[in-house]
Amino acid sequence: MAGFIIRRLIQSVFVMLAVSLLAFALFRFVGDPVAVMVGQETSIEDQDRLREQLGLNDPVITQYTRFVANLVRGEFGFSFRTRQPIGEMILQRMPATLELGFVSLMISLFVGIPAGIYTALRNDGVLANSILIVTLIGVSIPTFVIGIFLIYIFGVQLGWLPTFGRGDVVEIGWWKTNFLTLGGLRALILPALTLGVYQLTLTMRLVRSEMQDVMNTDFIKFAIARGIDYRTVHYRHALRNSMVPVVTIIGLQFGGIIAFSIVTESVFQWPGMGLLFLDSIRYVDIPVMSVYLVIIALIFVVINLVVDILYFVIDPRVRLKPEGG
Amino acid sequence: MLAYWRRIKIENEMLYLFLNNRVAQVAAVIAILSVFGALFAPIIAPTDPYDLASFDILDSFLPPAWVDQGDPRFLIGTDDQGRDLLSSIMYGTRLSLLVGLSSVAFAAVLGTSLGLAAGYIGGRFDAAVMRIADVQLSLPAILTALLVDGVARGILPREQHEDLLLVVLTVAIGLSLWVNFARTARASTFVERNKEYVQAAEIMGLHPVRIMAVAILPNILGPLMVIGTIDLAVAILLEATLSFLGVGVPPNQPSLGTLIRIGTEYIFSGEWWIVIFPSMTLIIMIVSVNILGDFFRTVLNPRLR
Numbered sequence A: 001m002a003g004f005i006i007r008r009l010i011q012s013v014f015v016m017l018a019v020s021l022l023a024f025a026l027f028r029f030v031g032d033p034v035a036v037m038v039g040q041e042t043s044i045e046d047q048d049r050l051r052e053q054l055g056l057n058d059p060v061i062t063q064y065t066r067f068v069a070n071l072v073r074g075e076f077g078f079s080f081r082t083r084q085p086i087g088e089m090i091l092q093r094m095p096a097t098l099e100l101g102f103v104s105l106m107i108s109l110f111v112g113i114p115a116g117i118y119t120a121l122r123n124d125g126v127l128a129n130s131i132l133i134v135t136l137i138g139v140s141i142p143t144f145v146i147g148i149f150l151i152y153i154f155g156v157q158l159g160w161l162p163t164f165g166r167g168d169v170v171e172i173g174w175w176k177t178n179f180l181t182l183g184g185l186r187a188l189i190l191p192a193l194t195l196g197v198y199q200l201t202l203t204m205r206l207v208r209s210e211m212q213d214v215m216n217t218d219f220i221k222f223a224i225a226r227g228i229d230y231r232t233v234h235y236r237h238a239l240r241n242s243m244v245p246v247v248t249i250i251g252l253q254f255g256g257i258i259a260f261s262i263v264t265e266s267v268f269q270w271p272g273m274g275l276l277f278l279d280s281i282r283y284v285d286i287p288v289m290s291v292y293l294v295i296i297a298l299i300f301v302v303i304n305l306v307v308d309i310l311y312f313v314i315d316p317r318v319r320l321k322p323e324g325g
Numbered sequence B: 001m002l003a004y005w006r007r008i009k010i011e012n013e014m015l016y017l018f019l020n021n022r023v024a025q026v027a028a029v030i031a032i033l034s035v036f037g038a039l040f041a042p043i044i045a046p047t048d049p050y051d052l053a054s055f056d057i058l059d060s061f062l063p064p065a066w067v068d069q070g071d072p073r074f075l076i077g078t079d080d081q082g083r084d085l086l087s088s089i090m091y092g093t094r095l096s097l098l099v100g101l102s103s104v105a106f107a108a109v110l111g112t113s114l115g116l117a118a119g120y121i122g123g124r125f126d127a128a129v130m131r132i133a134d135v136q137l138s139l140p141a142i143l144t145a146l147l148v149d150g151v152a153r154g155i156l157p158r159e160q161h162e163d164l165l166l167v168v169l170t171v172a173i174g175l176s177l178w179v180n181f182a183r184t185a186r187a188s189t190f191v192e193r194n195k196e197y198v199q200a201a202e203i204m205g206l207h208p209v210r211i212m213a214v215a216i217l218p219n220i221l222g223p224l225m226v227i228g229t230i231d232l233a234v235a236i237l238l239e240a241t242l243s244f245l246g247v248g249v250p251p252n253q254p255s256l257g258t259l260i261r262i263g264t265e266y267i268f269s270g271e272w273w274i275v276i277f278p279s280m281t282l283i284i285m286i287v288s289v290n291i292l293g294d295f296f297r298t299v300l301n302p303r304l305r
Helices: A002-029 A033-037 A044-053 A060-072 A086-121 A126-140 A143-157 A182-215 A218-225 A230-268 A273-282 A286-314 A316-320 B002-019 B022-039 B085-121 B123-137 B141-155 B158-163 B165-175 B178-193 B196-203 B208-245 B256-264 B273-300
Strands: A170-172 A175-177
Touching: A002 A060, A002 A286, A002 B123, A002 B141, A033 A044, A086 A126, A086 A175, A086 A182, A086 A230, A086 A273, A086 A286, A126 A182, A126 B273, A143 A182, A143 A230, A143 B208, A143 B256, A143 B273, A182 A230, A218 A230, A230 A273, A230 A286, A230 B141, A230 B208, A273 A286, A273 B141, A286 B141, B002 B022, B002 B273, B022 B085, B022 B273, B085 B123, B085 B165, B085 B178, B085 B208, B085 B256, B085 B273, B123 B178, B141 B165, B141 B208, B165 B208, B178 B208, B196 B208, B208 B256, B208 B273, B256 B273
Parallel strands: none
Antiparallel strands: A170 A175
């Protein structure tokens, strides 16, 4: 167990180093940092002095080491565009994205898993088939189109829900939350649905195929042959065995949700990290781009690590294979 | 020879299954129609949306022809500039398909060659490719595509960036999709590598590149084809998303995503057709490609049947 975790940890550190190298290259070689920071009137000598001060004349290895050290210490530098510290900017935006992602994940799990079980058990029912068709369409509709349709139906035609921004938020320390006011919760509904629908279809299809696979195995057939009632077979034997891959997917989904929140945030003007990233691309704000890259990669790597360890705990087969990892 | 016969058989089987699958047939017809419409857009489209002289601002915001105030000249209405929406959609589909196909082709060539080489050579090269793939997988496709586009903006001068937008877009989408091809090609190559025909080719002293390209590649094409179809849907979706976010194709050559973005500005004022028709086109196209992908997967994987 310890060996496995250490191996995975080393692997994660490697991935993070690679990503930080990418981020560093982005930061250092895309455009000239000095030219962006100073005005046009600054003399060449002043520019050179600034270059020296920032350490841009040091060997690249030294610069990279310093870059990583700064990242580890949480010093992310300043945005070219707003001149604010990037760490602060991202921290300010993070709660919005995390809350949106959390609600979407809940939608995806609490609707997707039951629907998946249902369609796996009722292979030919009318309802099961219509759920399947709906999900196939759901996979094919781009996130932003879902958002636009929801805005058109619930915002424009019916006028029930807000379609713009976060609504009323309550501040708890630096964390602004949507969960404590009615207005905030109402503002959360459409974006969360938009983000959740696609993930929901993925969850459902995965649970369905896993469940079907397990239902075809010998031990289930044997359990049925033994005369155990179907409810026990379905929910005690089959469901438990099909849940292992679902754990993985839940982890990966949260990463996917964070990534796709870029799109959703743009549709609903939701002031989260995704919107910040989009702005940084539009205005070629390289430092923000590279820090965002590192943070997203960190979230992914941590999730993957946790999922792998969970897998190890849940599924004995992984433990028995020495090279499984 | 054996591989040849096996392929013929699968082709027949595929035809048989296809003739018995209504949904796949409908999807194929839609896919062919979209390709046809896109390919011949300059000939069959009523107007040329890129030609400034062909539209009139006085015609802007006309609803579809069957609605009151609709104009029979514009079957499904006009946009904010007075362009015929049907023509814009045809040209937009053309652009979406072009970017989709070329980025999948780019990803397929890159991913397959890396995966094939990794599986065949093994050792350190394999480990290196797989680690790069791991890093790539830790970044979601949309993020990779956005990053590549952002970097291109930083590196290329402004005018050049506008000219190269389509290339940048293709590379951006292609780079986010190659891992699937690489992993699949590698896994299949591992299986094929130890088979007798590969050993025979090795004993004959053929060059490794030739063994990979001529001997192994044809035998691992099946699963790669499935990935290609599924990824085509993903690529079209990514292109639409990037254009929607405003970092994709040039604004004077609207793709479906651009049209949808323009349309969203008018849903609050009631001009629904500008956003609905491009969206429907996009959805129908992606659904049909996905159905075809599903069909290929079922055909090539007997366990699913």
